Amino acid sequence: MALVVGLDVGTQGAKALVYEVDSRRVVARGAAKYDLIKSSVPGRAEQHPSTWIEGSATAIGAALAAVDASRVKAIGISGQQHGLVPLDADGRVIRNAKLWCDVESAAEAADLSAQWGITLVPGFTASKLAWLKKNEPGSWARLRHVLLPHDYLNHYMTGRFVMECGDASGTGVFDTAARAWDPERMRCIDPGLEDFFPQLTGPDEAIGEVTGAAAEALGLPPGLLVAPGSGDNQMSALGAGAVAEGAFVASLGTSGTLFGASSAPIVDASGGIAPFCDATGQWLPLLCTMNCTLVSEEVRRAYGLDFAEATALAEREAPGCEGVNFIPYLTGERTPNWPHASGAVTGLRPGSLRPGLMYRAALEAATFSLLTGLKLMEGHGMQAVELRLVGGGSKNPLWRRIIADAFQLPLRFPAEAESAALGAALQAAAVLQGVPVRQYVSDNPPPCEPETVQPNPDSQEAMAAAFQRHTALGETLFGAKS
Template sequence: MSESYALGVDVGTQGLKVVVYSISTHELVKKAGVAYDITKTTIPGRAEQDPQVWISGTVTAIAEALNGLDRSCVKALAVSGQQHGLVVLGEGDKVLRPAKLWCDTESAAEAEELSAKFGWKLVPSFTITKLLWLQRHEPDTYAAVRSVLLPHDYVNWWLTGRKIMELGDASGTGVLDVEGRRWDTAAMDAVDTRLRELFPPLVDSPDQAIGTVRPEVAAQLGLPPGVLVAPGSGDNAMSALGAGAATDGATVISLGTSGTIFAKSPTAILDPTGVICPFCDATGNYLPLLCTLNCTRVLEEVREAFGLDHETLTELAEADASGPGCGGVTWLPYLIGERTPCWPHASGALLGLRPGCLRPGLLYRAAMEGATLSLLAGFRSMVAAGLRPGAQLRLVGGGAKNRLWKQIVADAFGMEVVLPAEPDSAALGAALQAAAVLEGVSVSDYVTQHRPPMLGQVLKPNPAHRSAYDRALARFEAQAQQLFGRA
């Protein structure tokens, strides 16, 4: 049997990753990555990137991933992408300005205005708030807009020449009727009737290709002609596939630049408070999700402040006498404002300090606990809204590699934690989707039949720590509300 490969491309905030998946053995063959960053700025709340960075990263990472492999074996690929980002194209499909990213909070005022119009709480991450901001603050650029795309759509357009949007990613625009799985034209019209022409059509099916790689792009990438391009999706929907979350209630926590929790659901969970995002998934079902803006970056602050590496800081945190709950020290981790709760103007705060508390180990643990408690507060809202989670949490992202943080998550949530063997779950999910489309199998069935492997380790919650984390969560929520108001 001849070899066939599916490529998974994940366009992230801080870098781009590519995995090569063998369709015959159902294993990863190779992977590669390219690092980049948000454009540096002194403007508060601004977070932007040049879309060309994603294209250059795709070219470089695919070349590295396929080095030494038979490129003629590549048959399909799919793209996962950071969600919400606003990419605007003008005449001749020229990029008019840098993309405003999910973590850009300049549109906070527009988010408040649209929340009142739409009757549900939008956070500044949603694409439509950024588009209204553009209309207000850069009217000449807005007038020149001819197409609106999301980051993964832009890469798909470059690959295939086709402008189209997939439901899971489109859920983050703020103008998708999630239950009806169609554009909410009334919401579009509330901003500008022209938006009906600017947003592309929606993908018909998550199980069908959207096209093939254009010949000139195939030549640039060194790929054979006719490589299928699957729809792709937002990074969270792709991460769910890569973590094997194919059954109802399967729950994933991602500890990355942002912190996210999402779970597969047969029905949409609609939350007018905006804490829970009622997203579609990449299989034709739903993926209720919540996202925090401050996760691994909080630990980076400690690393940079003390000039110590993460392993040393972890050892110090494990040895620190403060233990679970950090002896009453609370780190509210809102360094760049916060999305969940919607506090775009919030800031980070260290509370409960006593003499001798500024120890690197204690602060490192407090950073982990602060990011974790922020997610836990949101998770309890998801359960209250009707989510029925499974018994285990699948933990992914860069933070999932830290042994102490994994145990903190298990203890704070009171649930077993399992670890997908492949940490780059979004890229793997994209490859699985591409393989399913190539094989003519539904994405859900393919992931169920070829479930990604888990590491043998299962972290069980320590019952002795439960009360400490219950008190820590109550303290965390009360202090956050005192400083920044009720969500």
């Protein structure tokens, strides 16, 4: 029975799953942790691509140690979106990669937004390219290839410079509706930039085979088929089984994301909803926030509580937190586009600073930021009938309840927590079998936990009032709605 590997190369580590195609189950897994390069420069978030190679080798090695590696026939890669990997003419890394959470290019993003008549957030690759040209002319002079993190892993494995539309649609220089590069936007950054972007590939085609050198370095069988891969959100949609309209996914990690499949492109001029393609040939409108699990973790650490203690105390608090709102922009924010925003707590009364109330307020805050995305998507005609939760925060029973009550939607929970790695494996299995990815996932849906959380209508009014305060306070504190 054939095996495939799904590899997710994220901001904090790499995770590998081994998926048995015939039995449709995960049979082994491995992981490796790493961190950002420490920096005192405000807004900077960087990693060297060699970190991803080392982390991938560790994660893959741990996973393959539990199986017969000769049975592995294909691999798919999920990667953190938007990161800029600049390469020279020989494919060598010019400098550290700037990551999705790097907002050092806020000024360049504002300049491009003004030129293009849209809101381009500094997380997108385009602003990082403009920053590189302005601030590091030596690096810019050497630039010949622009890749995203998962593309770099694909290049490392196969030697090819290619990009698929899902991840490409997070660069800021991609025409999502046409599924093609936007040469006019590229020329706004530099007249020769178009030459540095790679060939686009379709969602269902292999991009090559793993070379002997890469196989040896990563502990993979040589000649392995390499699927096109995609960004982590696109792969998470596959891993959560959300390939049909109406099924939305919320991912609760360091960043928070909300997305759902769409049969038509959605262009939101405010920049609040990213106009992404998905990994199946459809579209994946998406909201991303920079402050999700880190907000509640900040409160938990401040009070010296473990997870269970903080949750138990917060479960005693009422929905809406007695009028207290935690404004969650501890690291600035991407959506809304307020990179220089900060956190705040409002509505305090005597006794309000008790740890349970603060912890629940932090969970509500991260939830409301995601709910903003649903409201925007509904304004574009999308309709959610179910919400699937993934990511580390999805295991918190209180947070599950808060999200169900705020969104007033039933919640389901994919059984595999590492949805992006599973999505990469499912894509690899589809490509191996020559089946369209969307059809493969529809025919082989990833399992969900038996539990479904239904919204409590008794909490709807309090949560709606708290959400309205959240929205109004953010606009009052940090500027006009964007």
